[in-house]
Amino acid sequence: MKKFKVSLLNVKNSGLSIAKCFGLCGIDPLYFKGKKIFVKPNIVFWTSQVNFPKWGVITTSKVVEGVVKYLKECGASDIVIGEGSVLYNPKDKTLQYQAFKGLGYDKLEARYGVKLVSVHDGPFKKVEVDKGIFLKFNEKAVESDVIVDLPVLKTHAQTKVSLGIKNLKGLLDMGSRKKTHSADEKKNLDYIISRFPKVFNEVVTLIDGIYSLERGPSYDGKPYKTDILIGSKDLISADKVGSYILGYEPLEVPHIAHAIEYNNRAIDLSDIEIIGENPDDYRRKYEYDFAYTEDGSMPKPFEKIGIKGLSYPKYDTTLCTYCSGLNGAILTAIARAWKGEPWDDVEILTGKIKEPSYKKTTILIGQCMYKRHKDNKKIKNPIFVKGCPPDPEEINNALKKAGIDVDPNILKNFESLPGLFMQRYKGKKEFDESYFTIE
Numbered sequence: 001m002k003k004f005k006v007s008l009l010n011v012k013n014s015g016l017s018i019a020k021c022f023g024l025c026g027i028d029p030l031y032f033k034g035k036k037i038f039v040k041p042n043i044v045f046w047t048s049q050v051n052f053p054k055w056g057v058i059t060t061s062k063v064v065e066g067v068v069k070y071l072k073e074c075g076a077s078d079i080v081i082g083e084g085s086v087l088y089n090p091k092d093k094t095l096q097y098q099a100f101k102g103l104g105y106d107k108l109e110a111r112y113g114v115k116l117v118s119v120h121d122g123p124f125k126k127v128e129v130d131k132g133i134f135l136k137f138n139e140k141a142v143e144s145d146v147i148v149d150l151p152v153l154k155t156h157a158q159t160k161v162s163l164g165i166k167n168l169k170g171l172l173d174m175g176s177r178k179k180t181h182s183a184d185e186k187k188n189l190d191y192i193i194s195r196f197p198k199v200f201n202e203v204v205t206l207i208d209g210i211y212s213l214e215r216g217p218s219y220d221g222k223p224y225k226t227d228i229l230i231g232s233k234d235l236i237s238a239d240k241v242g243s244y245i246l247g248y249e250p251l252e253v254p255h256i257a258h259a260i261e262y263n264n265r266a267i268d269l270s271d272i273e274i275i276g277e278n279p280d281d282y283r284r285k286y287e288y289d290f291a292y293t294e295d296g297s298m299p300k301p302f303e304k305i306g307i308k309g310l311s312y313p314k315y316d317t318t319l320c321t322y323c324s325g326l327n328g329a330i331l332t333a334i335a336r337a338w339k340g341e342p343w344d345d346v347e348i349l350t351g352k353i354k355e356p357s358y359k360k361t362t363i364l365i366g367q368c369m370y371k372r373h374k375d376n377k378k379i380k381n382p383i384f385v386k387g388c389p390p391d392p393e394e395i396n397n398a399l400k401k402a403g404i405d406v407d408p409n410i411l412k413n414f415e416s417l418p419g420l421f422m423q424r425y426k427g428k429k430e431f432d433e434s435y436f437t438i439e
């Protein structure tokens with residue numbers, strides 16, 4: 001049986017050597033010669049308002065720099081670094097470039113002549129990823145000879161892991177991203193993203209495990225310093241190994257399981273040769289999920305502080321990134337508004353498919369909830385927050401109207417919230433900010 005090669009490098013023992021990592025998995029430097037390369041880091045989120053934890057959240061700039069240097073030495077003809085971080089304001093044309101600058105990529109532009117591209121600027125190419133499912137991908141990425149895919153080694157609250165396959169979602173336009181969080185039970189988020197490997201000409205994956213992340217994908221997860229790199233010319237193999245190290249057999253991760261079936265691959269690691277370190281020396285269970293009460297009616301921390309009179313059921317995979325980002329701020333605002341007096345039987349619903357349990361008041365967040373329930377006469381006192389994504393100001397008003405007196409600044413300034421998480425890392429030397437800078 002043909003075996004796909006995956007390299008596993010410990011950067012403490014071997015140095016941060018991209019050449020070594022690629023060499024071990026059989027990638028010859030000549031492979032990149034004269035090719036058009038699209039480098040896709042993972043900058044899942046960015047704000048220029050505050051410094052926020054990037055460990056395990058964003059691809060380290062050290063890895064991005066190492067890759068660009070290596071590609072240059074290999075004689076790649078054209079190198080683009082492109083990303084489409086979450087934009088809460090779709091008209092924002094500057095945030096992506098602020099992220100690139102904040103991570104030092106402007107130096108790569110000046111030093112190596114790479115082009116920095118915001119995926120959001122397009123143009124986009126429509127691709128049929130599955131029968132009848134059309135998505136728009138950044139054209140430069142689709143037409144490049146090779147995508148160098150640089151995800152972070154992390155788990156993900158919706159897709160269990162976010163590795164090479166999931167990182168490619170950042171190449172979609174906004175409408176297509178929303179579409180991937182489909183309400184179709186079968187052709188859901190996991191199913192749709194499992195089709196990504198076939199969209200591109202070739203994908204070389206390098207999973208950045210210098211820092212890894214539990215309960216990702218964002219700054220509220222728990223990072224670890226793990227000092228590994230996982231490389232492969234085969235995207236599915238890289239993800240199988242990455243997921244194994246995060247504690248999940250490939251079949252336990254729905255989108256990898258779909259990709260295995262679709263591409264007729266082995267259900268385990270038996271079709272992979274791992275070269276370098278032994279994955280079992282690094283493997284442990286990373287939780288992916290945030291804890292909710294047994295009946296799923298609210299997050300465990302809400303129960304712990306004694307919140308009563310509120311039902312805020314757990315997010316599902318139909319909640320797309322934009323509403324997801326706000327969800328965290330809503331939860332924080334509610335937790336801080338709790339003064340020990342039960343609220344008056346309020347329910348908050350998000351995503352595309354949630355059904356009410358008919359409390360006294362139902363807050364329905366986002367355009368999707370509005371469309372689904374606007375004609376539902378059984379809801380006694382509906383408060384709709386329309387918009388896609390919804391306006392934080394209107395969420396404030398809705399919560400107030402339902403008797404939950406939140407501090408309006410938390411939602412208004414939700415992009416500053418990540419700064420509060422920096423406290424956790426004070427005095428912890430292993431969380432080194434210099435990994436996200438380029439000298």
Ligand code: SF4
Nearest residue numbers: 320323366367368388
């Ligand atoms: S309302 Fe929210 S869940 Fe619905 S498409 Fe818009 S961002 Fe996604």
